[in-house]
Amino acid sequence: MSLLMGASSSAAILGCAGTTLTAEEVALFRDVKPWGFILFKRNIADPNQVRALTAALRETVGRPDAPILIDQEGGRVARLQPPHWRIYPPGRAYGQLVANDPLVAREITRLGSRLIAHDLLSLGINVDCVPVLDVPDPKGHEIIGDRAYGDTPEQVATLGRAAAEGLLAGGVLPIIKHIPGHGRAMSDSHLELPVVKAKLDELDKRDFAPFRVLSDMPMAMTAHVVYTAIDRKNPATTSKKAIKKIIRESIGFDGLLMSDDLSMKALSGDFKQRAKDSLSAGCDVVLHCNGDMGEMKAVMSGVGKLGKEARRRAQVVMGRLVKVPEPFDVAEARARFDAAFDGKYA
Numbered sequence: 001m002s003l004l005m006g007a008s009s010s011a012a013i014l015g016c017a018g019t020t021l022t023a024e025e026v027a028l029f030r031d032v033k034p035w036g037f038i039l040f041k042r043n044i045a046d047p048n049q050v051r052a053l054t055a056a057l058r059e060t061v062g063r064p065d066a067p068i069l070i071d072q073e074g075g076r077v078a079r080l081q082p083p084h085w086r087i088y089p090p091g092r093a094y095g096q097l098v099a100n101d102p103l104v105a106r107e108i109t110r111l112g113s114r115l116i117a118h119d120l121l122s123l124g125i126n127v128d129c130v131p132v133l134d135v136p137d138p139k140g141h142e143i144i145g146d147r148a149y150g151d152t153p154e155q156v157a158t159l160g161r162a163a164a165e166g167l168l169a170g171g172v173l174p175i176i177k178h179i180p181g182h183g184r185a186m187s188d189s190h191l192e193l194p195v196v197k198a199k200l201d202e203l204d205k206r207d208f209a210p211f212r213v214l215s216d217m218p219m220a221m222t223a224h225v226v227y228t229a230i231d232r233k234n235p236a237t238t239s240k241k242a243i244k245k246i247i248r249e250s251i252g253f254d255g256l257l258m259s260d261d262l263s264m265k266a267l268s269g270d271f272k273q274r275a276k277d278s279l280s281a282g283c284d285v286v287l288h289c290n291g292d293m294g295e296m297k298a299v300m301s302g303v304g305k306l307g308k309e310a311r312r313r314a315q316v317v318m319g320r321l322v323k324v325p326e327p328f329d330v331a332e333a334r335a336r337f338d339a340a341f342d343g344k345y346a
Helices: 002-006 023-032 049-063 091-095 102-121 151-167 200-209 210-212 240-250 271-281 293-300 306-319 330-340
Strands: 010-012 034-039 066-070 070-072 173-180 221-223 256-261 287-288
Touching: 002 240, 010 023, 010 070, 010 293, 023 293, 034 070, 049 066, 049 240, 066 173, 070 091, 070 102, 070 271, 091 102, 091 151, 102 151, 102 330, 151 173, 151 200, 173 256, 240 271, 256 293, 256 306, 271 287, 271 293
Parallel strands: 010 034, 010 287, 034 066, 173 221, 221 256, 256 287
Antiparallel strands: none
């Protein structure tokens, strides 16, 4: 039933301003019916408050399983913080575990994501913007840095899949990001538009490779990065060439493709145009994060209902949510996890 109701959803994921919904936000969300929502640190106070907020967001669109996203990677990108939630390591810490036994690193990466899924599901959050599949370049900007699982495509792909599997087993959907790869970017796309001048074969072998390995995942988030070998003018988010030729065909991703945040300074133009450009390039949904009412209204003026292919992909996405998470002894899992890191993240 919720899948049918989702057919009338708008092709957008929106944020909200605070820890409770304002009357204006309720009215907007009821009117435009975004496909999903995203939470940030400003929306988080304590577990009961988050549960009330996720329930209120879903009530506005009339879908009890509406996607509610969060960036809970671990390390410096974590919206849930102590004292109510535990700290998890950044991706790089998993890659540095027991170098002579990669199976241990894979097991603990999956376990970490399974624990995060347990935290999220108890709050009504069913999507995590993990795993980061960017392969960092030593000369690249630190915006990726220790968020990456390792320095090689093989390590990033192996541990990225382990993280995704841990989330899925716990009833939370993963999002692979930032497709087709942010690791070579020399600047932070939150602040300016990065331009990558690497040759296509170099990008294919290194940057695209982890995304190709995880192309079966349900959702992906684009990179606001120009790859001159693909499209000299447009970042991947608004590039028909990048989305059709690289993301859909070369990488082989057929899941739901969402833009990165439209309010990032890498993009230009007004918010209506940013939304229209992203969708016309081939994104299935657009993401707007900061909860600014004026910006959200402008974004929604350029967004229609989910298109036919986007609806199909959205239904597949929601079908990947397990009804009952795999059996899980939380206390035992936390003890194993803490032992792997010698209690550093306990």
